[in-house]
Amino acid sequence: MNVELRYLHAFRAVCEGGSLRAAAASLHRTEQAVSYQLRKLEEALGMPLFRRGQGPLVPNAAGERLLAFCRDMGRDLAKLHEAMRDEPAQPLRIAAVSGFGRYELLPLFREGPLADVPIRMSFPTAEEVVRQVETGASDLGFVHLMLPHGALRLVAVGMEQAALIAPARQALPTLDIATLAEADYVTYDESDYVFATWFTQVLGEKPARLRSVAHFEELEEVLDWVAAGRGLSIVPYACVREAEARGDVVAVGRENKPCLNTIYAVMDPARTHPLQERTLEVVRELLGA
Structure with a gap:
């Protein structure tokens, strides 16, 4: 399994923005680029991460677990950054x-x-x-x-x-x-x-x-x-x-x-x-x- 960090970043932006358009705006990327990164992430994991349908993109059960992981990773990275600055x-x-x-x-x-x-x-x-x-x-x-x-x-x-x-x-x-x-x-x-x-x-x-x-x-x-x-x-x-x-x-x-x-x-x-x-x-x- 090869999951690039930028794919996780795009996934979290979509979950928190509710759409490709909102995520693309926050990431300063095109919607096509964000969509491509989501597809590559799902291919790497071998499973879908969203409930596809009308309205906002909502993570499914697997997506919810991955979103929690991304948020924990973000908090850990912030703590590590502060610790490094204090060293x-x-x-x-x-x-x-x-x-x-x-x-x-x-x-x-x-x-x-x-x-x-x-x-x-x-x-x-x-x-x-x-x-x-x-x-x-x-x-x-x-x-x-x-x-x-x-x-x-x-x-x-x-x-x-x-x-x-x-x-x-x-x-x-x-x-x-x-x-x-x-x-x-x-x-x-x-x-x-x-x-x-x-x-x-x-x-x-x-x-x-x-x-x-x-x-x-x-x-x-x-x-x-x-x-x-x-x-x-x-x-x-x-x-x-x-x-x-x-x-x-x-x-x-x-x-x-x-x-x-x-x-x-x-x-x-x-x-x-x-x-x-x-x-x-x-x-x-x-x-x-």
């Missing part, structure tokens, strides 16, 4: 590279314009961000470099600034290749791309080799190491603001020679979250895209 929204699962995610994105959800949005946020590498969106583990990703992917969309949402940072209590290095090639550096996961971008944009070339005296997963340790005078680093400037305000580190030459890098949103066109577009609009506004 809390599913968290927006976000994966973002650490610098942008922790220092630019997270504050938008903590005390910014997205504070009402429930989230689950992680800060993996750029490659892992793409993998999480690809597998459905995350609804939305943010990366600092273009990683082409056949099934996913990578859309530029704005720019972030990278900065060379040095200890505030030591003499600041000059911005030339010879000097910076001899310096010690504090590196971190994915710093190769950030370092290369900064050197290329600010000085036009990158030294063949840089000396790393310490390597960390997270940027907090990088800032602490630089503040302690253990080396220089190049990080997203959003990470530096508080440490610079405290007088721990200095962003060298940032105003005169800014380094800008594109931030991309990573999405799966086949899977979207109701809060995804709103989040992207806020991020674009933040980053000036």
Whole structure:
């Protein structure tokens, strides 16, 4: 038995309207279309549902039972709809590279314009961000470099600034290749791309080799190491603001020679979250895209 929901809808409209004409008007269909749906319903059930004769279409005993079922189903559907509306929204699962995610994105959800949005946020590498969106583990990703992917969309949402940072209590290095090639550096996961971008944009070339005296997963340790005078680093400037305000580190030459890098949103066109577009609009506004 194959009974389509639209056939039941037409049946109930006829019963409550008393005629094909009334049902057709309420359903915004032709009388012929409503008549066809009633016929298909009776064929699927293998029995007549109305007392045929002069005057209004009146359901027979089988029709009365089916009408009661339709009304119960309508009430149950209304209750289900209300229950669904009362359920809390599913968290927006976000994966973002650490610098942008922790220092630019997270504050938008903590005390910014997205504070009402429930989230689950992680800060993996750029490659892992793409993998999480690809597998459905995350609804939305943010990366600092273009990683082409056949099934996913990578859309530029704005720019972030990278900065060379040095200890505030030591003499600041000059911005030339010879000097910076001899310096010690504090590196971190994915710093190769950030370092290369900064050197290329600010000085036009990158030294063949840089000396790393310490390597960390997270940027907090990088800032602490630089503040302690253990080396220089190049990080997203959003990470530096508080440490610079405290007088721990200095962003060298940032105003005169800014380094800008594109931030991309990573999405799966086949899977979207109701809060995804709103989040992207806020991020674009933040980053000036």
